[in-house]
Amino acid sequence: MKVYILLALIAAALTLILTALVRWCCLRWGILPPLRNRDVQSVPIPRLGGVAMTLALLLTMLLASKIPYMTPLFATTVPWALMGGAAAMCILGVVDDLIELDWVAKLSAQVLIAGLMGLGGVQLVSFPIFGLTIGSSRLSLVLTIVVIVGIINAVNFIDGLDGLAAGIVAIGAGSFFIYSYILTRIMGAPSYATTASMTVVILMGVCVGFLWYNFHPSSIMMGGGAETLGLLLGGAGIVVTGQIDPALLGDGQVFVGLLPIILPISVILIPIGDLVVTSIRRMLKGRSPFHADRSHFHDRLLARGRGHREVVAILWLWTAIIALPAAALLVFSVYKVAAVALPVLAITVFLTFYEFPFLRGRRRKNLQEVPAHDKS
Template identity: 30%
Template structure:
């Protein structure tokens, strides 16, 4: 029953965040290839998610409060970037500092924390990168949250399920509200924290597998841009979901559902197989994905 209350509360807060975005002019306006939506859409989904998380922590699970400060900072960084684009290196530095600090908080050494800080930043940017289509980042995040909640030390992720579900009501095509960078940074931060905790408790490879789809897209995107002589932080339209668009044309819901299914193919087997088999499985499925989608290159 508390999860139902959390969903209802989150739905109300999402609606208020959307209304606030419209009233204050916090709108993502159409702009070329990277923003092909037809009309301005409020980018205040991240605000709804962080408010929902804070109220859920206060009303239902006080143990969640330890995550509120770093996640609020990540949301603020992304929200500022939504308002006024900030240098990628500055955002990356902030992500590294937060990841390092959280790792130290969990008792890791300085060397280990430096490594985990880079993984933390990579996860945030991976989820920011898949936020390119209605319902996509939210849908994949829902799959990830469900899978993570099945790991004993990460059971608190079950509280993200009603929150993300409430957001998706407003974000499934045609979207009435976007995550914004604030929202994608926030979701990436949740899952970056999960990786740090998993590293501390011995579920590292399982969490890596659960997060594999966005991390694979990030890696391929960076390699593609570097090979083409572009900045790895520069946006493009050659992600896995862009290639799926060639199959489904403008059926964004079909692309979202297919992407969620693809995320599930990586995520749920990661819970049940040994680490060495999982690594072989991830590599094999990744190769199949790349080969199948290569014929759908659109840029």
């Protein structure tokens, strides 16, 4: 555990330093993209924060490869495939930030990167329950690509407010680390060092470090870095499925075996819902579902009078209320987790609806329309 904490701190520190350097370079050389209609910032700010995040992640992983406790992990191709995928996705993000690729070219590049990662060993070859295996290597590769590309775009989808994507991924990665680390102990592994745990704890450190600059008011955006975060989150979920021996979990903990799939989904549950609703709304208006606008959930909250930080805090809270109980199921029974999670969920629901000014306004209007003798 001490090594993991050290890696998270190193990742955060490197991100702090490198983000400041990247921001200075952008300002010094005028690499400031023009404002778009969907942007919430009032003035142009650097959008290459993903470069600093990726560099910090890669440097931390390279450092981990020199630590005796972690060195055996790098004898396989998996961590190198994750690093190569992160570097390639970062390059794609920079190109997209500078010249704005069309969605077909961007999606094709994402599929290629995910496919190369799959060939490098980051591949979904079994389901984490009942010991099921995917019978075809081609099907395994296709499923891997679908999962990774889906998570990449879901995380990228929420990168619309200062600190939103970084905070959500930090919460999800932290939950995933707790799950992966405890799972390793339950499995009775000779070493608690795993590629999945190492990846997500470094990812968490990178996100926390970046929030220093990215929390509202942001001085730099991550740009294409959101796609790198999604790639690593999805990759870690696939890698951790190989750690699970269903026989050791017991019949009463079959659900726990699904957590490598549930946790990444829990992190992107809100953006997936936003993606579906927003896409349907765009198509009903005769637009492409990929048409960029300000019709996302967080955009509508802002338009209805909520503060930037309030909206971000609400979405962070929803991520935590979904992801943390999922990880807790590995240690505690469903009943104990529910006893704590349900009251918190009720409070979160209340706070969310309380933060919708239009609902409060509608309620006041309805009360005003009710005759005086009916208001009692």
